[in-house]
Structures are given as structure tokens and as C-alpha cells.
Amino acid sequence: NAGVTQTPKFRILKIGQSMTLQCTQDMNHNYMYWYRQDPGMGLKLIYYSVGAGITDKGEVPNGYNVSRSTTEDFPLRLELAAPSQTSVYFCASSYSAGGGDEQFFGPGTRLTVL
Amino acid sequence: QKEVEQNSGPLSVPEGAIASLNCTYSDRVSQSFFWYRQYSGKSPELIMSIYSNGDKEDGRFTAQLNKASQYVSLLIRDSQPSDSATYLCAVNSHSGAGSYQLTFGKGTKLSVIP
Numbered sequence: 001n002a003g004v005t006q007t008p009k010f011r012i013l014k015i016g017q018s019m020t021l022q023c024t025q026d027m028n029h030n031y032m033y034w035y036r037q038d039p040g041m042g043l044k045l046i047y048y049s050v051g052a053g054i055t056d057k058g059e060v061p062n063g064y065n066v067s068r069s070t071t072e073d074f075p076l077r078l079e080l081a082a083p084s085q086t087s088v089y090f091c092a093s094s095y096s097a098g099g100g101d102e103q104f105f106g107p108g109t110r111l112t113v114l
Numbered sequence: 115q116k117e118v119e120q121n122s123g124p125l126s127v128p129e130g131a132i133a134s135l136n137c138t139y140s141d142r143v144s145q146s147f148f149w150y151r152q153y154s155g156k157s158p159e160l161i162m163s164i165y166s167n168g169d170k171e172d173g174r175f176t177a178q179l180n181k182a183s184q185y186v187s188l189l190i191r192d193s194q195p196s197d198s199a200t201y202l203c204a205v206n207s208h209s210g211a212g213s214y215q216l217t218f219g220k221g222t223k224l225s226v227i228p
Contacts, residue, residue, distance in 0.1 A: 041220050042219050043158070043202070045215055105159070106157060
């Protein structure tokens, strides 16, 4: 089991460029999440998905889009990159969202927008 | 707005001492509470979960929960230099439509001095 994998590990974007952060999990988890973490801050939820074809906004969704066409994949799209989107992005998954289900995190993508 | 508050630290303790990490939360109906450890440049990993009032012990780690005071803590006994990391408190609360979300604190940075 690879768990949760993310690509790329690092990326530098120019203002206005677009990119997709990839996330794949092989644990057959229904729930997947995208977080961002700014220096010295906790994790902020961007978007989450409760299953293929179903997504919803988290706390900080502006400037991002997601899709969930399969159970395994949950890509995050940045359409017009802005310096405020410089952050570390973590993808996570869990079997369910209720109760005490652990969220498993990917290794993260460090994004810089210049 | 659901909030989770932690002292940012840094908290410095000598090797072998007890490290005490504290967390308060705002959502009175929260049911599940987690402590994640995050090494510098790495992704968070779950170390403890607790759902009922009282203490829960796992090796050198003890989680304590007091729902009436909306307070959760983590004690690390016999602290080791390898425990040096940022500890994130996370609270699972209902977000409507049958789904739950984790709200993270900003984390407490722990340094264990040899």
C-alpha cells in the first residue's frame, strides 16, 4: 500500500498561471480532503469529497476547484495563481468522516507563486 | 466559526521530563478529538485519539479530555529528543448534510533538550 501520494513535491508558478495538484489513494477510502498549511499555522480545509462525483467547499475554497471522478483520485486545480496561494498543500483520506476515523495524509506539495 | 486554540510555543523540556500540551475548542457538540505530530517538512501523523471524558494512555502518551471545560491535553512522559516536533490538536465536528470536518489548531512546537 502506497497510502496517499501527491505530485509534484515542489512547484514554482508565476502569477496568473494554472496548475493541477494530483492526489491518489489506494486504501479505497470514500472521503478525501485538501488542506493548505501556511507557516506557523494549522491546516485549513479547502475542499473535501464524500465519494466519487460528490465534492463540497471547506473553509478556504476561493481560487481553487476540485473534481472526483474516481474513488482513488482527487485533483486540486488552481486556475489563476496568486501570491496568496503560496503554501504547502496536503491531501488526506479517511474511510468515513464521522466518529473517530483517522485521516491519512500525503507527503505534501510545496507551492510558491511569484 | 469553529475554533481550536493551542499555545504556539515553543515549549522546551529537558530529556526525560513530562511535556504537557493543551488545547481548547469552541464547538460544544464536538465528539472526536485527535493529536497529530508533524515533524518539520513532513506531513501530520496521528498519535492519539480520544472520544470520552477522562484519560487515555498509549505508551508514553496520555490524552486527557474534559468536554465540560472544552479542553483536551496531551502528556508525553519521559520525553525524548525524537519527540521534538509540532503537535496539532484537531477536533471533529458536524458540518451539516451528514458530514464531519476536522478543525485544526495552529500547533505547539515542542523541543526536547538532550
